[in-house]
Amino acid sequence: xxxxxxxxxxxxxxxxxxxxxxxxxxxxxxxxxxxxxxxxxxxxxxxxxxxxxxxxxxxxxxxxxxxxxxxxxxxxxxxxxxxxxxxxxxxxxxxxxxxxxxxxxxxxxxxxxxxxxxxxxxxxxxxxxxxxxxxxxxxxxxxxxxxxxxxxxxxxxxxxxxxxxxxxxxxxxxxxxxxxxxxxxxxxxxxxxxxxxxxxxxxxxxxxxxxxxxxxxxxxxxxxxxxxxxxxxxxxxxxxxxxxxxxxxxxxxxxxxxxxxxxxxxxxxxxxxxxxxxxxxxxxxxxxxxxxxxxxxxxxxxxxxxxxxxxxxxxxxxxxxxxxxxxxxxxxxxxxxxxxxxxxxxxxxxxxxxxxxxxxxxxxxxxxxxxxxxxxxxxxxxxxxxxxxxxxxxxxxxxxxxxxxxxxxxxxxxxxxxxxxxxxxxxxxxxxxxxxxxxxxxxxxxxxxxxxxxxxxxxxxxxxxxxx
Numbered sequence: 001x002x003x004x005x006x007x008x009x010x011x012x013x014x015x016x017x018x019x020x021x022x023x024x025x026x027x028x029x030x031x032x033x034x035x036x037x038x039x040x041x042x043x044x045x046x047x048x049x050x051x052x053x054x055x056x057x058x059x060x061x062x063x064x065x066x067x068x069x070x071x072x073x074x075x076x077x078x079x080x081x082x083x084x085x086x087x088x089x090x091x092x093x094x095x096x097x098x099x100x101x102x103x104x105x106x107x108x109x110x111x112x113x114x115x116x117x118x119x120x121x122x123x124x125x126x127x128x129x130x131x132x133x134x135x136x137x138x139x140x141x142x143x144x145x146x147x148x149x150x151x152x153x154x155x156x157x158x159x160x161x162x163x164x165x166x167x168x169x170x171x172x173x174x175x176x177x178x179x180x181x182x183x184x185x186x187x188x189x190x191x192x193x194x195x196x197x198x199x200x201x202x203x204x205x206x207x208x209x210x211x212x213x214x215x216x217x218x219x220x221x222x223x224x225x226x227x228x229x230x231x232x233x234x235x236x237x238x239x240x241x242x243x244x245x246x247x248x249x250x251x252x253x254x255x256x257x258x259x260x261x262x263x264x265x266x267x268x269x270x271x272x273x274x275x276x277x278x279x280x281x282x283x284x285x286x287x288x289x290x291x292x293x294x295x296x297x298x299x300x301x302x303x304x305x306x307x308x309x310x311x312x313x314x315x316x317x318x319x320x321x322x323x324x325x326x327x328x329x330x331x332x333x334x335x336x337x338x339x340x341x342x343x344x345x346x347x348x349x350x351x352x353x354x355x356x357x358x359x360x361x362x363x364x365x366x367x368x369x370x371x372x373x374x375x376x377x378x379x380x381x382x383x384x385x386x387x388x389x390x391x392x393x394x395x396x397x398x399x400x401x402x403x404x405x406x407x408x409x410x411x412x413x414x415x416x417x418x419x420x421x422x423x424x425x426x427x428x429x430x431x432x433x434x435x436x437x438x439x440x441x442x443x444x445x446x447x448x449x450x451x452x453x454x455x456x457x458x459x460x461x462x463x464x465x466x467x468x
Contacts, residue, residue, distance in 0.1 A: 019061035022068055024361045026050075026059040043450050044346065044374055051375045057361040067368040068358075073382065073405050075359040076371050079350055081412030087350035091368060094349070096204040097452070099222060100196040100229070103270070104277030105417060116274060117417065119264035123173060123257040124417055129424045133322035135172045136428035139164035142179075143433060147464045154442045156459035158291040161429075162190050165283040165290070168425055173257045173278055176236040192228035193280055195221055197452045233275040237268065280452075285344035286422045288453040289408075290429060291460045293338030296389045298439040298462050303391055306330050308467065311435045320431040325424055328431055333394035335426045339408040341389060343373035344453040348410065373407050374454075438465045 016026050027035070027050065039046050047069065050058055056072030070076055079087050088109045098107040105116055122128075142164045147155050163179055166189065170178030178189060199222040240258055257278060261271050297304050310330045311320075320328070352367040363369065378386040382405040383393070393402070409416035416422070440463045446456035 016059065016061055020059040020066050022057070022059035022066050022361060022363060022367070024054070024057045024059055024068075026054050027061065029061045032061060042448070044448060047347075047372050047375050048378065051372075056359040057363075065366040065368065066364060067370065068361075068363055069370045069372070070358055071371075071375055071379075072359040073376075073379070076376060076407065077404055077411065078356070078358055079369055079371060080348070080407065080410055080414065083356060084412045084414060086352065086354045086356055087369060088353050089349075090351040091349040092204050093347070096200045099203070100200055100226065101277045101280060102273030104273040106277045106281055115264075116261075116266070116270070119260050119266070120257050120274065120417065123255065123260055124421055126420070128172075128255075129325075129420060130322040132168070132172050132421050132424050133320070133325070133428045135168045136425045137319060137321075137432055138171070139168045139425070140429045140432035142167060143429070147437075153464040154461055155464075157294050157462050158287070158456050158460040161290045161294075162283065162287040163187070164429070165287040165425070166190060166279070168286075169278060169282040170236075172421070173282060174236050174275065175256050175258060176239065178232065178236075178279070188228060189232055189279070192225040193284065196225035196229070197280070197284075199225075201451050229276050229279065230272065232279070233272045236275065237271060281416075282418055282421075284453050286425055288344045288455065289335075289339055289342065289422070290426060291456060292342035292454065293334060293426070293430065294433075294439055294462055295441070295445060295456075295460055296338055296341065297334065297434075298441045299445070300389055301438065303334065303389070304434065304438050306391075307334065307430075307434055308438075311431060315431070315435055317435070319435075320428050322424065322428075324431070325427050328427060329395060330391065331427050331431050331434075332423070333391040334430065335423065336394045336406075337389055337391050340377045340383070340393075340406060341387075342448075342454050343377060343408040345408070345410070346374040346450050346454050347372050348407075371407075374450075376405055376407060379405060436467055438467060439463065440465055 014023065014025060016028055019029060020026065035046055050069060051071040056070070056075055058069040058071070060067045060069070070079060089107060090109075094107045098104075101107055103112060105113060105120070108116070143157070143160050146160045147153055147157075167177070167179040170176045199218045202218065236258065240262070258271070258275070261274055266274070297307070307330055310328060314320075314324060314327045325332070348371045350369045350371075352363055352365050352369055354365045356363050358369075377383065380386050382402055409419040409422070442461040442463045446458050446460060449455040449457045
């Protein structure tokens, strides 16, 4: 005789139902309160623990509009790519960043973003990458001189690479020298960027702080940094206009970003915002990636040996060029794996403009949606042994799911306009530096500081050793 069917047990009430309308489990208010000191010091472990405990969609118990952390591959792809028009940049992250960049490509939405992106896009076309490679060699020269003249050949590569990548942005995109005289002193400009971003990050972490108009110490620091950036951009723009006025009849404004923005008829204020955006986003991200990648190489001499073997075969002692980039798969794999482990843009936020469903969970319009490439790049179901520096991940035929879970430059129409620029620059700089030297640690690995990018606390001190 068949036993009668038993009624299904009642669904367990969602513990956080009082604190969020999003139908998924997540931390409770007292959990968040206890986590605040750790989040302020370093948000990365908190994001990792939260994703590991609660899964692909995690609502936070915040007042007002819901906030959710989205970790699933499909959910992140829907936000950034498949349904990107349903998500905007009206978030604290971008509002705070706009205090420095203004309405540049990084912080704008809608028709303003589309018009400016169309105007600037030709400067990042494949045909321009040969020029990027040439300027990257000049950046490698700057690093090489610092390294070869330092006591014991030990330098803070974070400091040196920041100035080197700033030089590439200035020459390749603006037609200006941002490091050695001209528009600004490189050290002063880098210091202004870091000062401004430190204030921005603090404001994003503590949105309840004083409004921007009040003359607080932080507001005064931000204003000083903005003046330095504004002065540099004004000098670059004035120099270009003077060159146009003195040039031969009929000469155009040029095919770099500055020339294209001038040709598009943007106002001086709009050009300023785009130049500051390029100065910050164009050098800070590449510099952070190169510093961490060099550290990873210093810790893995067996990978450096593979790089040396490839460089010896392909370059045979000469310096690399644009045509060599496709012929250096191991160097490119090093760059990709460095970006996986240390994605400069470690957190991305969006505001839901309409109701949506992410990984099976309804997310109402107005929700703050948070994604983290740092967390996404450490999914063990996609990246076996995810903390391991393994360049072979990129030398086999990577399955589609792995590519979908790799987002150091974002995804979809808002994919970083400078992705190819950054990849070519990184491959050429690393290839040129490593063709005649190895790198070694000069102290323990620094802690990660999740600022606008992932900064090494106290710098990144590495030693250079000649190969022969």
